[in-house]
Amino acid sequence: MRAASYDRLGISILRILAVGASASLAAMVGASLALGGVMGEGTVPTLLVIGALVFYIVLSAPRRIVDGRRLAQSREAVILSAASLACLNVTRSRARTALMMRSRDPSLSKALKEIGRRVLLGSRVESAVSGSSSGLESYSAATALQGVAALTSRSFDAGDEETRGLSASSELSRETKLPIFMTACLFSPIMLLLYAIFSRTYAPQSLAELVALEFIILDLTYYMSSGEKEAA
């Protein structure tokens, strides 16, 4: 899925690995400056964990983008199906229907413009639609466009089903991540305070470094947990 999302966005794996590695290195350097020596012998493992989490966040960013686009497109596919159905019934022309379709979703609108451009340049509607719909993330949006090319009447159930499926999946994912995030928020200050008490860390600078560590932990957990927040 991740490799597919890189292909969708036109990102090479080597490039995303390089970006991830440099981001994780930068995060490790920044964290080492922020933490100072407050963690003692635990500094190196802490920095490694921070680097690994940043690496994962960077590598999973394309998948999150694709998931978000897929949901938006599947919602828009419903209206696209209904509008194209009405338009097709009136005009009985695939080319005119392809030219008349509009969408509020940016990527779907871009695909429709590309289809319109190809049709105006003289391409067959089937080839114009198949070329552009393959770049869409949502299968129901692609099906809605292909329905125009096939001149068939269809319902918009596919978009509804896909939207409901994606919403249910994001809801389940959220149900998993929510307790993790709550646990991190609840226990990280408690654990860091316990560390300060038992290691007798009472200097203001060391305590500020512990606060910085807490912020880093919660910030990373927030980014890892908030992938599907927008889906609902």
Added chain:
Amino acid sequence: MNPDLSMVLSLRRVLESAAEGKGMARGLIEQLRGTSGAGSEAARMLLLGYPIPISLRLLEQTSSQEAAMLASLIISTPRSSATLVGTSGKALADTLERWVKLRENWKLEQKVLRFRSLITSAVLGAVTAIMATLGPVVGSLSFGTSQPRAGDLLPAAAVMVAVSSLMLGLYMSGRRFPVNVAVSLVVFGLVSAIAAPLATLPSVVFWGVK
């Protein structure tokens, strides 16, 4: 009734009347005239003679996603047929109505989550305050070493609580995160004030007790 659902139902009735052969503009004026905001503005513009795409532009931009989708379908009418748009739009309105109801349920769940996050913030404030107040006393029970003052940890603990409740609020309450921060800090202050006398009790010399 939920304004989004009300708008979807109004637009659905417009599509139903269009499917029966009545004019789209007439249906829009009949259904939107009594509403408020973008709906009444659209009806007013239609009565002034503006075409449907211009009249419904505000409705498409400002209303909920589902109502905006129905509005964009109605806007597509001049490019096709009002009757056919009405026929295909009726079934679409059912789907969108279901989506609005699902979102309404989701909002109710969000309310529960917000309450849960407030409780968590309060618990976090209380536990952290106890630890910051009494922790140094408990942690320095080795004889001969200098005891740290109980208040040394309090400012750092307060900042930690604020950061945690801020993140929790951002995740679960969205824009209402300051409420989480306020709740946790108020509870933190109260509990640390209650626990402070315990941290200042004179220490007992155990080897003098018979």
